[in-house]
Amino acid sequence: MSLINENKDFGVIAELIPNNASVIDVGCNDGSLLEYLREYKNIDGRGMEIDQKKVQLCLAKGISVIEGDADTDLYDYPDKLFDYSILTYTLQATKSPKTVMQQLVRISKKAIISFPNFGHWKIGASLLLNRKMPVSKKLSYSWHETPNLHFCTINDFIDLCEELEIKIEKKGDLSNKKLSNFSGKNFLDSYFNEVGLFLVSKD
Amino acid sequence: MSENKIVTLAEDEPLNLDGGGSLSKFKTAYTTYGKLNDKKNNSILICHALTGDQYVASDHPITKKNGWWSMVVGPDKPIDTNKFFVICPNVIGGCMGSTGPKEINPENGKEFATDFPVITIADMVRAQKLLIDYLGIEKIFCVTGGSMGGMLVLEWLSKFPEMVHSAVPIATATNHSAQNIALNELARQSIMADPNWQSGNYYHSDKKPMKGLSVARMAAHISYLSKEALQSKFGRNLQDKNSLDYSFDADFQIESYLRHQGFTFVDRFDANSYLYITRAMDYFDVSSANNGSLIEAFKNTQSKILCVSFTSDWLYPTSENKKIVKVFNSLGLNVSFIEIETENGHDSFLLDEPKFFEAIKGFINSTFENL
Numbered sequence: 001m002s003l004i005n006e007n008k009d010f011g012v013i014a015e016l017i018p019n020n021a022s023v024i025d026v027g028c029n030d031g032s033l034l035e036y037l038r039e040y041k042n043i044d045g046r047g048m049e050i051d052q053k054k055v056q057l058c059l060a061k062g063i064s065v066i067e068g069d070a071d072t073d074l075y076d077y078p079d080k081l082f083d084y085s086i087l088t089y090t091l092q093a094t095k096s097p098k099t100v101m102q103q104l105v106r107i108s109k110k111a112i113i114s115f116p117n118f119g120h121w122k123i124g125a126s127l128l129l130n131r132k133m134p135v136s137k138k139l140s141y142s143w144h145e146t147p148n149l150h151f152c153t154i155n156d157f158i159d160l161c162e163e164l165e166i167k168i169e170k171k172g173d174l175s176n177k178k179l180s181n182f183s184g185k186n187f188l189d190s191y192f193n194e195v196g197l198f199l200v201s202k203d
Numbered sequence: 204m205s206e207n208k209i210v211t212l213a214e215d216e217p218l219n220l221d222g223g224g225s226l227s228k229f230k231t232a233y234t235t236y237g238k239l240n241d242k243k244n245n246s247i248l249i250c251h252a253l254t255g256d257q258y259v260a261s262d263h264p265i266t267k268k269n270g271w272w273s274m275v276v277g278p279d280k281p282i283d284t285n286k287f288f289v290i291c292p293n294v295i296g297g298c299m300g301s302t303g304p305k306e307i308n309p310e311n312g313k314e315f316a317t318d319f320p321v322i323t324i325a326d327m328v329r330a331q332k333l334l335i336d337y338l339g340i341e342k343i344f345c346v347t348g349g350s351m352g353g354m355l356v357l358e359w360l361s362k363f364p365e366m367v368h369s370a371v372p373i374a375t376a377t378n379h380s381a382q383n384i385a386l387n388e389l390a391r392q393s394i395m396a397d398p399n400w401q402s403g404n405y406y407h408s409d410k411k412p413m414k415g416l417s418v419a420r421m422a423a424h425i426s427y428l429s430k431e432a433l434q435s436k437f438g439r440n441l442q443d444k445n446s447l448d449y450s451f452d453a454d455f456q457i458e459s460y461l462r463h464q465g466f467t468f469v470d471r472f473d474a475n476s477y478l479y480i481t482r483a484m485d486y487f488d489v490s491s492a493n494n495g496s497l498i499e500a501f502k503n504t505q506s507k508i509l510c511v512s513f514t515s516d517w518l519y520p521t522s523e524n525k526k527i528v529k530v531f532n533s534l535g536l537n538v539s540f541i542e543i544e545t546e547n548g549h550d551s552f553l554l555d556e557p558k559f560f561e562a563i564k565g566f567i568n569s570t571f572e573n574l
Contacts, residue, residue: 055539056561059539060566063539064539066538067542076525076528076533081535
């Protein structure tokens, strides 16, 4: 558990989820987030993961996991089956972020989505000064090997939610481990948050 | 190693069959491995496939070969018999000691032959349930099996959901496709076209339908392998010769291999059993008792489930297994799914597939720890 607690994102996400909620983590990796939420929020969790090695890790932890692809396999779930769906650092790697987002808000009452913010000032600076695609802790791949297909900025994400009539309820600031109600685009967020994290829903 | 045991079941009340009719005082041959613990919560029921039997992890009495899942079941194996109490019964209709066409009909003292009632997968499961009752187990920790064994698992989940804590259906389907039925029909016709079949009454004859059964096995065997596996294993290689014979002998290695598969099969399998069991598979539709609704069929299921498929399996392909997963997802069940990449075709579940073993082991052990 020690490794898990070090990941500050988990705590922020856990704050958004009430006890005993049903949760699907799409792109659940080795299942650590689900394990964390099971431990601290007693959730009824499910995972979906495209990488089989990670699927095996989930199985060995007793986490129910579907080897599947967010782009094609979310259709299998009925409307509002889950209280919460979670998509962390996966949106930018999907073939169709738009459809994935639509599916997430369809299969769950609320969706928690996080992604690297391409509008962060360091990324802007890297492009502007070095004329090179940015590589950092959060964006650890070189341009030629990245699985990331669709980078977006926090403002792009907000625009897409508007277009899809998805309601943004809360936003998260991971560096300060802070959650707040969403009240429209914000200069500070879009420049200084390395990660965009939002709680969204659609009735 | 486990001794074969035979128990007579349905002694007081007959087992009513889907097709009408019933079986009373029928025999079930089975093996067990490991020990049932005091809480009686560590039992694993293994359901065999069409031509499998109860010798899951012990040497086969006829072929002398290792049990068909000896890589999976045993001490420190993925299904660890140091920890679990494993039960593997021969299905009714089978030919390794459970009541089936080659066994004696107590009513007239003769072999059943084709007087044996046509049975279904659900009938087999009801018979297995009587064995589980007999063993004093109220809730099976895990029911698993591949191919037809997977159908039995699905039927268990549907018919006796309260008795199944977890389940691993492998390389299976909720019903048989037209292609599945067609392949089975080919096998049955090949048996029945053999004059030695004698309408099923060959048990006292010195002529047995070995050719027909052998061809049936050859056809089926092709469906268990993938095109890639056949090609890489045999290609167009010739058997013990350098040039074509211009005859109908087995010139190609694949011909020789299939003939061998056919010939050796007839020593251990009964042709009438082959007819009955393939029929049961063709009739299988887990939703049939619920007007075709799979959701209804599993509405009382609460078990934790792992579904497994293999990429090169064209007999029970991933798409069929995913259908099962979709139904379980729709019901919000605790279901996992993994697709193992292999070129070994449908037979993969019987072969050395380390990733498959890892998945089973991970699922079963973690589920047991969280009991």
